[in-house]
Amino acid sequence: MTKKKNKTYNSPLIDSILEDDSNSTEYDLVKNRMLLASRIKKQMSKLGLTNLDLAKELGRSPSLISKWLSGTHNFTANTLFEIQRVIKIDLINNCEEKLVKPRYELNISFSKEDETISVSPNYMTQNNLNKLPVKSRYEC
Amino acid sequence: MKCSLVKLDQLSGDMATIYSLFIEEDQTTLFENFLNENKTKYFKEVKDIVTRLKVIGNDTGAREQFFKLNEGNIGDGVCALYDTDKSNLRLYCVRFGMALVVVGGGGFKPKSIRALQDDPKLTYENLFLREFVKELMIKMKDKDIRINYSMDPEEFDGDLEFNINI
Numbered sequence: 001m002t003k004k005k006n007k008t009y010n011s012p013l014i015d016s017i018l019e020d021d022s023n024s025t026e027y028d029l030v031k032n033r034m035l036l037a038s039r040i041k042k043q044m045s046k047l048g049l050t051n052l053d054l055a056k057e058l059g060r061s062p063s064l065i066s067k068w069l070s071g072t073h074n075f076t077a078n079t080l081f082e083i084q085r086v087i088k089i090d091l092i093n094n095c096e097e098k099l100v101k102p103r104y105e106l107n108i109s110f111s112k113e114d115e116t117i118s119v120s121p122n123y124m125t126q127n128n129l130n131k132l133p134v135k136s137r138y139e140c
Numbered sequence: 141m142k143c144s145l146v147k148l149d150q151l152s153g154d155m156a157t158i159y160s161l162f163i164e165e166d167q168t169t170l171f172e173n174f175l176n177e178n179k180t181k182y183f184k185e186v187k188d189i190v191t192r193l194k195v196i197g198n199d200t201g202a203r204e205q206f207f208k209l210n211e212g213n214i215g216d217g218v219c220a221l222y223d224t225d226k227s228n229l230r231l232y233c234v235r236f237g238m239a240l241v242v243v244g245g246g247g248f249k250p251k252s253i254r255a256l257q258d259d260p261k262l263t264y265e266n267l268f269l270r271e272f273v274k275e276l277m278i279k280m281k282d283k284d285i286r287i288n289y290s291m292d293p294e295e296f297d298g299d300l301e302f303n304i305n306i
Binding site for chain 2: 014018026027031034035067069
């Protein structure tokens with residue numbers, strides 16, 4: 001076998017298209033669409049689901065499913081909800097990014113009279129708290 | 141027509157190697173011809189196609205779902221990068237598994253056509269790739285070309301020059 005070096009080719013035209021100003025955001029948009037489509041298809045394969053199976057489950061045409069999986073489709077949230085119910089993975093939260101628990105900044109004031117700690121309104125409203133009772137040091 | 145397989149460096153990455161055919165008499169690749177022919181009228185689509193190929197090379201690999209299969213002879217791997225009904229352009233490729241793609245030419249896809257044979261430009265580009273694959277299969281059978289699986293991702297190795305006649 002004649003061995004020849006693998007020729008690499010750099011096209012100035014491809015460079016000019018890829019270096020277009022808006023391209024980095026567009027690249028990420030395209031990448032995310034294609035990664036999402038890959039995730040869906042991978043999970044379908046895990047579950048042994050064909051495009052036809054998914055189409056039947058969702059009451060859609062097989063050609064629409066192919067389009068969804070092609071990496072060109074911009075999903076609505078509703079469609080993702082429908083799909084994830086069938087394939088049983090979370091697509092909406094796109095679990096590559098872990099959710100960060102919200103932190104609360106507390107304004108704490110201590111009332112000596114009734115020995116309670118008051119916290120900031122936001123925290124109280126979300127957690128249905130009024131006042132947190134604190135044991136008196138004499139009771140401890 | 142003398143041509144050679146060349147690796148498109150700007151599109152290839154960790155997930156797939158993207159090739160095109162360099163045409164000696166034109167001194168450009170089939171893919172560049174496609175870009176030049178369509179970038180003025182359909183720049184947005186051309187940009188989307190280039191971006192998708194780069195994502196295939198760098199992030200996802202050449203997953204079957206990103207292509208419309210069976211655009212050539214049975215089993216030869218000739219396919220098209222997925223285009224929707226609203227797309228104006230069709231780009232023919234040859235897919236060798238998840239990690240090797242040869243990007244060919246293509247063109248405007250008239251909405252009125254029902255079959256490939258209805259459009260002479262698309263017919264030509266499609267046939268060119270079919271002939272390329274025939275030649276490639278002969279070279280692989282004769283061990284003049286092989287797929288180097290020790291590379292990550294895979295690459296073609298050997299005599300990468302062809303003479304395509306259609």
